[in-house]
Amino acid sequence: MILPQKNLLAEEASPYLRQHAQNPVYWRAWSQAALDEASTLDRPILLSVGYAACHWCHVMAHESFENDEIAGVMNRFFVNIKVDREERPDIDQIYMASLSAMGEQGGWPLTMFLTPDGKPFWGGTYFPPRSRYGRPGFVQVLEAVEKAWREKRDSLNQSAGGLITHVASRLSATQPKALLDRQTLPRLADGIESMIDWNEGGLKGAPKFPNAPFMTALWLSWLQNGTAAHRDSVLLSLRKMLAGGIYDHVGGGLCRYSTDAYWTVPHFEKMLYDNAQLLRMANWAYAATHDELFRLRIEETIGWLLREMRIENGAFASSLDADSDGEEGLFYTWSQDQLADALQSDLPALAIYYDLAAPSNWEGKPILRQTDEQRHREVANYPIVAGLKAKLLADRATRVRPGRDDKVLADWNGLVITALAECGRSLARNDWIDLAAQAFAGILAAAENGRLPHSILGDRKLFPALSSDYGAMITAATALFEATGDAHYLGVARNLAEQLDQWHADPDRTGYFLSASDSSDVPIRIRGDADEAIASATGQVVEAVIRLSTITGDIALHEKALTVAEHAQGRAGQQTYGQVGIVNSCALALEPLKLLIVEDPTQASLVAVANRNPDPRRMDIAVPFGGTAPSLPGDVVPPTDKPGAYLCMAQSCLPPVSDPDALEQLLRTKTA
Template structure:
């Protein structure tokens, strides 16, 4: 099958792919038809993987993909395939693993050369059009790779076969028999704490990433062991990023990562998932410390989310770009003169707390950061007013682009975060926002199956297993809030779909569905990225659903999935921290069951003591308790709360004060 000799991206669901629809390159999206064309032409494939908010992806596009000379070489020598890594994380993970297996540094844009049957044989990331930055020019690379392919086809095919087999073993390993041993959470937390920058937080050196899986390992390690250095490493890291330039102090929201070791100058893209995970971390930190820094960052992030990220229908967009008018950070950076022109006589007060800074290799204007977080209540109010004035002034600038596709798994992460934060801070509007996004996702279901990506009326099927896991966790979070939707019924349905399309006989799961027709092979989804891995989200989802329903079958499935995942993760703990954290929770599940009469007093207490290891179940009538509690649990005749770990529950707790004391003890803090 030979496709038309033209660019075919204009009808794709991905805004990133559509950004390339006017390139002179004859781009195809990843599909069975594009792969068949490469075979029919016996022509190697040039695979380019990126995403809409990626700065260097834009640079390479402007330099090479929009250039007629470069495009002519690409069209003559290759079948050119463009992939949005956010829409196709399965394809991205396979070929990123291939690149790193060759000893190269990973990153985006990912540029890979494949045989006509889609086996990788060489690659890199960003290539400039001409030789610079110590990198060869892209046209020279295109010609050299094609010459090597033409002159040494047999040798390259043999090497490609070896590389492909290595990647398959790495990403789709044989499932080891799970051992009945605890997850090594304490050892993992200790190792991460040892690697943490003691003054700035985050891993030592640059660049600095929020690294949500590592942050969760530190927090869960603290809760499980009481080792305060894990908590302190978590709090130092969180404060560092929230005070630094990586956080947008004027408009709210966390940027992707810091290019330096001080959390100062970010790559300015804002991703939905980073902010969802940050909200949950701030919630835990506020409950532990009472520090209003964490409350403020949640509030300003939710304001940003409502103002800039909501789509028609109530779902959330994927990201905001790093660039404005082709310049990175242009929308977000400041000079002292510009701030003084907005704030006038208030500027001196403002600069007592906020400063402007820059970093080595950053050539743009300075970045705003919070230098002195010590503020009286009056000072905090005054600073908020000044930041609002800066925000109004900044609104006149050229805005970054927004990637309007709705990704189901990322929306699931944000729905959960909003529901949990809304419960804790008693903010019904946040819970309503979460419920609307949830409804938006469920309205995209076709033939009882979730899509992975939605853009207006377009849907991308089939979903990834991470989509089902994230939405199960979102449903369970919303089940603990007021509302009429039967969230647990939805979660049960999605768990059944997860097993049907992604599970195997060994209690493990794949990232891609059984009917994914265009993947080179199905991968497990074990490795963490900026978010915990698909496998870790599945283990957590099954465990939480088992606790919410009291299902023995789901409990056994969750434990089996946890042990299978641990069996595969033992040699790669740092890349699979999410599995270790999720398995620790699944193998020692906790839940709080509130039942009988008015549950409001008990629920209010539960909301004040959030615990990521615990599932809260509301059983309004005593008849519901038989399913919610393990066999043999003593059941009280009146209103009561039941705190359980595994299959063992404490005696019924009859007063809100006693419940507060019990929950405070499990979290190692005084009762409030």
Template sequence: MYQQANLLGQESSPYLRQHAHNPVHWRPWGTLALQEARETGKPILLSVGYAACHWCHVMAHECFEDQQVADLMNAHYVNIKVDREERPDIDQIYMAALGAMGEQGGWPLTMFLTQDAKPFWGGTYFPKNSRYGRPGFMDVLQSIDRVWREDHARVVQNVDALTDHVSARLDAKATAVPLDKQLFDQFAANIAGMIDMKKGGLSGAPKFPNAPFMDTLWLSWLRNGNTQHRDAFLKSLRTMLQGGIYDHLGGGLSRYSVDDDWLVPHFEKMLYDNAQFIRHATYAYAETKDELFRIRIEETVDWLRREMLANGARFASSLDADSEGEEGRFYVWSASEISDAAEFQAFRTTYDVTSEGNWEGKTILNRLKSPDAFNTDTEADLLKVRQILFAQREKRIHPNRDDKSLTDWNGLMIRALTEASRVFQRSDWLELAISSYRSISESMIDGRLPHSVLGQSRLFPGLSSDYAAMINAAVSLYEATQEKTFLSDASHWLEALDRWHLTADGNYALSASDSTDVIIRVRGDQDEAIPSATGQILESIIRLATTTADYALQQRVEQLAENAIGRVLEQRYGQAGVLNSASLLLEPMKLVLVTPDREHPLIRAADSRSDPRRTDIWIRFEENTKIELVPGAGELIIKKPAAYLCRGFVCLAPVETAEALAELLKPKPSEH
């Protein structure tokens, strides 16, 4: 007899634990829950969400905390709760199934499955009773149960066809397509054509940072000198960092803006959004020297240290949008809460504080109407007021934090902090990155990375994105420190990635081969808010091959990229990450710095110009040392300190001064 109880209390996900006291008899996803469905003959009710999801909280309050709803769920279904951040492989399968049914996706995801975990009907948010033009969950539960019992043949009739359709989409097979610069350039032109050049971001609302698209624009600028694409990138980044989507008191970027002005955020703060914005702001500062980018990075790293260290080292996943049951309550202000004394007047004007407010009678602090920097004295006065208001805000009830540490998201942040530490000469940021890196590395068991860690709990097996993100983090740490242990780690993780995720056709699956609870091993080609697993894998292997001068590995990743591009051209949506990474193979860049020490001006010149296409290698200068810059090119005898920039298998003439190197590394605008 199966337990008539909620079984989420000991799970590694704070989101699942939030539901541990629901009257619903929730089970975590896994073989035991699937076995229960098979043995009881009940269909599965699958609910997928995440801790910072506003509508997930709404549906939980309206439905899952309600005894009447719970009684129906418990009587007729095996109820399974999934944290999409812990199990993106599960989420992708059933989100694709919902799309195949012609429904708009989103979270919470509510799916009904057969005992074999095959989907047959679904939706997203349902209120308890019909409203907002949506069917009530009580009615849905009763209708699905009735059809399951009385017309079972109709339920299962199309299940296999639907599953095959989803499999064809997520485990796509396609003919390899050779690398073609024109393909990447056309894709960048398509993205640029969708940018709102007055406000930044994609035209219309809602506005997301859309990091993969931002990467596309920046890579196009670096590759072709396309200033329109550079300006679209910079406009988007500047506007979001002055908008309400940015927390002007505490630092950190929110998930997205619900309007087309970047004013009203969906107030949740995600680790991955902030990792990617730190990278982008690092590029932007290196290009423009605009202090806005430096300040926003500094403020956000302070926020990471203050609020996002889950165990003193690893980074937590997110902060909720809600506090005290209300979205944004922690962040917004009434006019009466901000003094109208003389010393506050400049602040009120600069940050859009008015008696009527700018959102539902409240004020979301922003600088959209005053984006340009004032003089130093004015900015110092504004900082004093921000500090006063921050201290005042700290007394409020804070949003909840999702304390689980996801390996791939931590990998993204480690890389971002490492790159920023080089540009801004911040050894403390590098130490923060290394601390997280060591904590993640120490969480391995039998040489394998977990996907998630919470306290002493680890979720195995990891995903392909975990290994890719940590390889990228390790290569970046190697560039910053030149400690070869980081390259050893990267090589070890590539071996694990190959062992557990490489499929028979020579490509990679998101789930490990010993994941026994998925009906499809998805490829992981689809971008979400971060580049896809496939995109991250390609980039990580390209960078490792370039850094280690492993020509065989480079040939292998070229085949992987051509396979992935073939799939992209079949599906044609949501795969900027694959294209961005594959474009790096057009001309892999390596900068070899031969100097007597790491304090040499050539090193500083290289550090100050961050370029996602380039890997940097340091060799200690000793006169008459012989080095080989690229495989098979022959040895050079080093006579004096110099920097050698190699593009593919062609190395340019060495440069000996920081000024010459800075000029060499600077993108060259072209006419468009």
């Protein structure tokens, strides 16, 4: 089968793919038809993987894919396939692992050369159009690969076969299960702590990423063992991030990462998943410290989500570009003159709270950031600062906006829904819980035949969902149940868990694959064990099933969750820091906490205590007077005619408490 010899991306659902629809390259989306075309033409495949907010993806597109001469070489020698890594993480992870196995540094854009049947034989990331930066030019690369394909095909096929076998053994294989060990998490957290930059937070050196799986491991280790250094490293990192240039002080929200060691100059793309994880961690930090910085940044970031990221069905778009009007950071940076025009007589006040930073290696306009002293001043005088920010935001609204990737990803939205529900509980913001419920309903409304899509863009949907979609949405459902008490969400969570089992379980029922069993175009069904900026699909699934089994008290489900966790831990033992999400979720599996509160809803003082003391290990159930209380471990059914809070770990419960102060002390004792 030979597809039309033209660019075929115009009708794709992915905004990233459609960004390339006018390229002179004969792009195809990843599909069995594109693979069949390569076999029919007996040509190698040029695979290019990126995402809409990726700065260097845009650079390579402008330099090479929009160039008629380079496109002509690509069209003559290759079948060219373009992949949105957010839409097809199952494809991206296979070929990123292949590049790593070649000894090359990964990143995006990912540029891989494949045999017609999809086996990788060479690759890289960004290539300039002509040789520079010590890198070969893209035309030079294309011609060299084509020559090797003509003259050394047998050798390339042999090496490609060996490489894909190696990658399959890494990403799909089964390892013996490992007993869950209480010391695994603190040992890992000790290792992470040794890499912390105790001056600036985050890991030592540059670039600096938020690295939520690492920060979560440190926080869980503190909760489990009371290791103050693990808690303090997270608090330091969050404070430095939230005062740095990586945070959008005018509009709210966190950028993807900082290019320097001081959180000053970000790549300005804003990703939904980074901000979902920021909200959760800032919520934990606020509960532990009562530092108003965390509450303010939660409010600002949710304000940004509502203002700039929410779409028609109540769910949230994926990302904002780093670039606008062809320049990175143009939307977010300020010259002194621009600040003066926006603030007028208020300009001197801004210097009390913010610096303009322009490091020597930064070619753009200066970036707003704070010193520690300025951060404290802002928190103490926030109404004044909020007025300054409002003026800057109104002025900035007149600029050319960065592009928005409007596709709705089920897994990323699940992360945001959980964060909104948890923050809404902690800060008594029912409107945030309503936002979470509306986003959840928007995702479910897109299901067909009982199955979730992975991606939604208007009427276009990408089926089937990934295991990460089910994991994130099960967790979101349980978070909404905790926030609302509506048992409907538990029913949905159970249904999603059944779908996960039906379509993603491995033959031995010891774990799950990332892709569904009827995904016909994946060269390898991988497990999805490796973390990226978020916890791995496996980590998310283990957490989800543990949460569901804990809140329902379903013993069979709990046993299944433990089996999956033990086998995941066995695989994670082969990695040092690449599968932290699995270790984190296994720690939850080892010591799940359950808090059942019986109380008059009109005088919910015990529930208020639980809400303002969030603990990622704990699941909360509120039962009104006269309601039906679920059984606790040991088949104990609490009375529902008097107030009481029952805190249980695994198969044992502490004596009930009815005094709010006593419950506060009990919950805080479990976090130190």
